[in-house]
Amino acid sequence: MRFxxxxxxxxxxxxxxxxxxxxxLTSTDETCLHIRTGPVTTADDDPWTLSVTxxxxxxxxxxxxxxEAATLYxxxxxxxSRFDGDLIDQLREWGYNxxxxxxxxxxxxxxxxxxxxxxxxxxxxxDLGMGTKSKSQGGLNQCFLIQHFDSPAVKKGDDGKMPAKxxxxxxxxxxxxxxxxxxxxxxxxxxxxxxxxxxxxxAAKAARRLWKRVPLADELPAIRSVSDIAWAFWNRVHGDAxxxxxxxxxxxxxxINKETNQHVQRALSTLxxxxxxxxxxxxxxxxxxxxxxKALLGSPVGRWAGYFxxxxxxxxxxxxxx
Numbered sequence: 001m002r003f004x005x006x007x008x009x010x011x012x013x014x015x016x017x018x019x020x021x022x023x024x025l026t027s028t029d030e031t032c033l034h035i036r037t038g039p040v041t042t043a044d045d046d047p048w049t050l051s052v053t054x055x056x057x058x059x060x061x062x063x064x065x066x067x068e069a070a071t072l073y074x075x076x077x078x079x080x081s082r083f084d085g086d087l088i089d090q091l092r093e094w095g096y097n098x099x100x101x102x103x104x105x106x107x108x109x110x111x112x113x114x115x116x117x118x119x120x121x122x123x124x125x126x127d128l129g130m131g132t133k134s135k136s137q138g139g140l141n142q143c144f145l146i147q148h149f150d151s152p153a154v155k156k157g158d159d160g161k162m163p164a165k166x167x168x169x170x171x172x173x174x175x176x177x178x179x180x181x182x183x184x185x186x187x188x189x190x191x192x193x194x195x196x197x198x199x200x201x202x203a204a205k206a207a208r209r210l211w212k213r214v215p216l217a218d219e220l221p222a223i224r225s226v227s228d229i230a231w232a233f234w235n236r237v238h239g240d241a242x243x244x245x246x247x248x249x250x251x252x253x254x255x256i257n258k259e260t261n262q263h264v265q266r267a268l269s270t271l272x273x274x275x276x277x278x279x280x281x282x283x284x285x286x287x288x289x290x291x292x293x294k295a296l297l298g299s300p301v302g303r304w305a306g307y308f309x310x311x312x313x314x315x316x317x318x319x320x321x322x
Contacts, residue, residue, distance in 0.1 A: 055298030058306030
């Protein structure tokens with residue numbers, strides 16, 4: 001069973017293990033090298049068509065071998081991300097404010113999934129056999145907040161104080177970078193095998209707003225993809241490699257992305273009978289064989305889930321796909 005399922009303002013992806021054998025590769029951590037991403041080429045600039053194309057490619061990449069996925073994305077010999085483990089040191093080096101008690105406290109309320117102020121998902125979580133309580137409430141949902149500003153790596157001003165965001169800079173491998181103002185809140189529940197993308201603000205879009213111009217790729221931090229950051233947090237709640245493989249559900253909650261919401265509306269129109277709006281849990285199911293399913297997977301807030309699975313085949317014990 002393979003499906004992408006949206007409910008209320010959220011998306012859930014059921015992750016299904018593939019029968020293909022495990023592929024053993026060597027993971028590397030090359031601080032000074034930027035992650036490579038293969039371009040998606042299409043003759044049509046329509047956002048829906050682009051998302052269908054991306055979703056189709058991601059679905060294929062999740063199901064084939066690592067070497068075949070690398071060829072598909074023009075990545076050389078492997079599609080595996082070069083960033084592995086909890087990445088605490090690497091993220092701090094790349095200018096992130098991360099893994100502090102203050103950030104953990106600030107993020108914790110987002111992992112209360114029965115909150116009247118946000119995630120009212122008690123019914124959904126109950127049907128999936130998951131608890132709604134956050135870590136501070138004694139639950140198993142742990143949220144992480146990471147910010148690409150105010151990092152210990154940022155160079156202080158002449159007065160010894162932290163500069164304003166627009167003036168914050170840090171060095172990696174003798175090259176100076178600017179902070180982007182990117183910010184992500186991501187939750188994990190190791191026992192349930194769930195990852196929750198709660199609030200996402202990409203480095204590219206955040207930098208564009210902060211810098212008042214379009215950033216160049218080599219101006220951005222090497223670690224910037226949501227899939228890599230989510231993978232780091234997934235690692236932080238697991239004690240061994242075996243439990244790391246227990247990936248079952250990938251959520252996006254409180255979706256406010258305009259393009260993705262347009263895709264949701266178009267996907268709903270393909271149902272029989274067509275729907276004008278999302279319904280409460282259990283919502284609507286879209287087969288991954290349909291353009292609607294592929295468009296949701298390839299949407300701006302959906303594609304991280306595909307990369308999360310495609311770029312960590314070795315650690316996940318083989319192929320897993322949505």
